[in-house]
Amino acid sequence: MTRHSHDSAAPADALTVEVVELIGTVVARYHEEYEHAAAQHSLTGAQARVLALLSREPLPMRRIAQQxxxxPSNVTGIVDRLEARGLVERRPDPDDRRVKLAAVTEEGRTTSARLRESLHFAREPLAALSAADRGVLRDLLKRMLGAS
Amino acid sequence: MTRHSHDSAAPADALTVEVVELIGTVVARYHEEYEHAAAQHSLTGAQARVLALLSREPLPMRRIAQQxxxxPSNVTGIVDRLEARGLVERRPDPDDRRVKLAAVTEEGRTTSARLRESLHFAREPLAALSAADRGVLRDLLKRMLGAS
DNA sequence: TATTGTTATACTCTATAACTATA
DNA sequence: TATAGTTATAGAGTATAACAATA
Structure with missing residues (x-):
């Protein structure tokens, strides 16, 4: 360490720069794959994300926006388009008549499952690493993310 | 390993799933930071990316689209907006009069530099790791990305 | 003929503000 | 009054197709 600075523009060493660039590549690759997988089902990225969210549990529109x-106004349109395709439906919330719960239909559930399967990012890149390596990677990422 | 399958829906073990989710979190965090840094300079993500690209070297419109x-039609609008703000300019290519080279102005260069500085992702999360850890992370990411 | 950049068009996502129906 | 969802509006990114200038 050449210096310990408390300002926000600490000098980045070559190693850190290299890791950041690698992460940038991972981010780009991840997005490409996600958009491509969504497009294969004629979904946009935002629609695919909402569908994945709702495949776990029905959610109020407000909660979707938070996720x-x-x-919240944007969610109206996204759910409208998913609903028009029969992948999602709006249900009343019995406890609060202001709330609308968005929930996947059966077709939405199968589409979501197929979409998950077509996300190759889970398998191909990580297949290059042994189980031990994946364990090390997991620990490093957890420490990295826990720090922020 | 319960089975070695050659089909595209190989079962993902719990460790792989965990790593993929962690990478998803990294991707989300990275994007938030990038958009936030861009917004601080009244730029959209796409505009910031083009500005960063051009801060390295002038590029034909076509090449920007490839990056x-x-x-290519989208690049016209993005460069239009950067040019309207004086951050970028279009120059003729002496070798091919069909080509327009987009290049950062002086103001664009300083804005790009400030934007790079405000990208905290480089420092804070990785600061939690020792130099040795960052080296291990670099190697794992390189192997992961080289595999695809 | 092929290529570069642009224009025209349409769709989606986005934020802001105003509106409604509930609470 | 406050909250949930919607509508209206405007700006930005995106793809497609057609176009002018140049190769």
Whole structure:
């Protein structure tokens, strides 16, 4: 370490820069795969994300917006398009008549499952690593993410 | 390993699933930071990416589209907006009069540099790892990415 | 003829603000 | 009054197709 700085523009050593660039490549690859998998089912990335979310459990529109980190008004359109294709439906919330619960239909569930299967990112890149290596990678990522 | 399958839906073990989810978290975090840094300079993500690209060297419009993996027609609008703000300019290519080279202006270069500095992703998360750990992470990511 | 960049068009995602129906 | 969802609006990114200038 050449210096321990508390300012926000600490000098990045070559190793850190290299790791950041590698992470950038991972991010780009991940997105390409996700968009491609979604497109194979004629879905946009945002639609695929919402479908994946709802395949776990029905959610109020508001909660979807929080998960997507976007404004609630955007969710209306995304769910509209999923609903128009029969992949999602809106149900009333028995406890609060203001709330609408978005839930996957049977077709939505199977589409979501197929989409998950077509996400090769899970298998091909990681297949190059042994189980021990994947364990090391997991621990490093966890420490990295836990730090922020 | 319960089975060695050659089909594309090989069963994912718990460890692999965990690593994929961690990578998904990294991807989400990375994007949030990038968009936030871009927004601090009143730029969209796409504009910031093009500005970063051009800060290395001037490029024909066609090449920008290839780097962004989008249609050339989209680049026209993105460069238009950067040019309207004085961050980028179009120059003729002396060797081929069909080609327009997009290049950063001086202001564009300083904006790009500030943007790079405000990308905390380089520092904070990775600061939790020792140099040795970062080296291990680099090697694992390189093997992972080289595999695809 | 083929290529480069642009224009025109349409769709989706996005944020903001105003509206409704509930609470 | 406050909250959930929607609508209206505007800006940006995206793909497709057609076009002008140049090779």
């Amino acid at each position: 997507l980190k976007c404004e | 962004l993996k989008c249609e």
